[in-house]
Amino acid sequence: MSYVLNEEEQMLRDAAKAYLAEKSPVSELRRLRDEGCKDGFRHAVWRGMAEMGWNGVVIEEAYGGVDMGYSAAGVLLQEMGRTLTASPYIPSAILAATALRLAGTEAQKSEHLTKIANGEAVYAFAIDEAARHHPERIDTTAVKDGNGFRLNGSKRFVACGNGADMLIVVAKTEDGGTGFFLVDPKTDGVTRTMRRTVDSHVPADIDFKDVKLDGDACLSEAEDGTAALAFILQAGSACVAAEALGIAEESFDRTLTYLKERTQFGTEIGSFQGLQHRAAELLCEIELARSLVMKALRSLDNEPSQAPLWIAAAKAKATEVSRFAAAEAIQLHGGVGMTDEYEIGFFYKRAQAAGEFLGDDRYHSDKVASTSGY
Template identity: 75%
Template sequence: MSFVLTEEEQMLRDSAKDFLAAKSPVSELRRLRDEGCKDGFRHAVWRSMAEMGWNGIVIEEEFGGVDMGFTAAGVLLREMGRTLAATPFIPSAILSATLLRLAGSDAQKGEHLPKIAAGEAVYAFAFDEKARHDPGTIDTRATKDGNGFRLNGAKRFVACGNGADMLIVAARLEDDSVGFFLVDPKAAGVSKTMRRTVDSHVPADIDFNDVKLDGDAMLSGGADGQATFEHVLDVGRACLAAEQLGTAEEAFDRTLSYLKDRSQFGQPIGSFQGLQHRAAHMLGEIELAHSLVMKALRTLDENPSQAPLWIAAAKAKATEVSRHVTGEAIQMHGGIGMTDEHEIGFFFKRARAAGEFMGDDRFHAEKVATTSGY
């Protein structure tokens, strides 16, 4: 297993770097926030990403994708983390696309996956029901109603839920197994409450009150709903860890540049030994997180049955490191780091919000321990 990017992956990284610098720099996140954008992302950028082939990165070619795998998806997300790109990439192109691949029938895949790959629609996966991530709690219920279902329950902090064209909802069936349902967010009985998180993203709380669904709304191509659910979450966690790594790397690079440029007492502050030690510690932690993220992504592609342990370790470490590095970045930038006018604060906020999504470092450290037999 190689942690070195292939030539194809390097080309993907370089094109992503150029695209995101032009289309989705940090200043664009500021603009979305200041304009009060209700969706939290630009649909034009989402369609441009589709033209680059990104939205179909884990979708088979027969459904309009490029099927390059999760390591390639991580390459993209690492660059998105560097520019804090606000996009529906993880909710739609990763979580929803992977869920449709695993649990959708041939007809469902043929209908929905091409829309994701082409950027024609944004899909959101609704799974959490508590303020903090707790995948074991699914109280939303889908009960049989003639040839269809009735859906009742509530989901919290659905990523990109406010701007989604289609929802995929995890719900309990009458035998307490887990099922997945395609739900039109405009259907009768569906109500949304827009949220704004500290990182200027826009998730939604979504309530389902006796929502009537046709029989074909249920994803019917998968055998084990619980195993599918756990795998899809793990896929999302590995990809999110790659984004967190990019956020930490960019915050470190900006801080290192500032240490070299900022002078105090007649010399660059980077010459002070105490700051050098702290910077060296950050670099070592970033390299460790990088190794774990690459291990998790490569294992997902090459030996997915062995991936859960490495994914938990990668998400735990990426969360810890991104929080630490962005915190140090604020301190080393001094007073300007605390101001909204300086961009470094956006990295600090994103690190904390991304750290909570799909489980924080404590959640995944415990998962590492239990997976290892402790």
């Protein structure tokens, strides 16, 4: 298994770096926050990603995608982490696309995967029902009603839920199984409540009260809904870990630059041995996280049966390291690191929020233990 990017992935990384620096730098997140953008992202950037082919990296060519795999998605998300790109990429191009790929009928794939790949619509994946990630507990129900279903329940902190054109809702079916349901958020009985999180993103709490769905709203092709959900969340967790790695890398790079430029007592503070030791420790932690993230993504593409352990380890470590890197960045920037004028604080806030998405380091550390037989 290679831990080095191949030529195609290097080209993808370089293209992502250039596009995001122009269209979605950190200053754009600040602008979204200051404008109070109700969706939390720019639809023009989402469509631009589609034009670059990014939205279809895990979508088959038959539905408008490029089918490069999750390792390629990780390359993109690492760069998005570096610029704190606010986009529906993980909810739509990873979680929703994976759900449709695993459980969608041919007609559903043709309609919805094509819209994702083309940037025509934004999809949100509604899973969590409490403040913390707990996919084992799903109380939302979908009960058969004639030729369709009645959906009842609530979802909390749905990523990009306020700006989504379509929802994929995880619900329990009458036989106790796990089902996935396409829901138009404008349907009667659906109520969205906008939330603003510390990282200036805009998720939504979504309530479903006797929402009537047609029979074709159900993604019915998954043989085992529970197994499909597990894979969807593994894919999402690996990709969030890649974003967290990008946050850590950029936090470190900015801090290193600052240590080389800032002078005190007539010398660069980067020459102080105590600060050098802290930077060296941080670099070692980032390298370890990078290896785990790449192993998780490669496993997901090539050895999916081996992936759960590596994904849990990668998500736990990347969450821990991104928070550590961002906190160290603020400390090593000194007093200015605490001010809104400097962008380094945005990295700290995003590291905190991204760490909670799809399970924090404690949740995934427990996964590592249980998967290893403890």
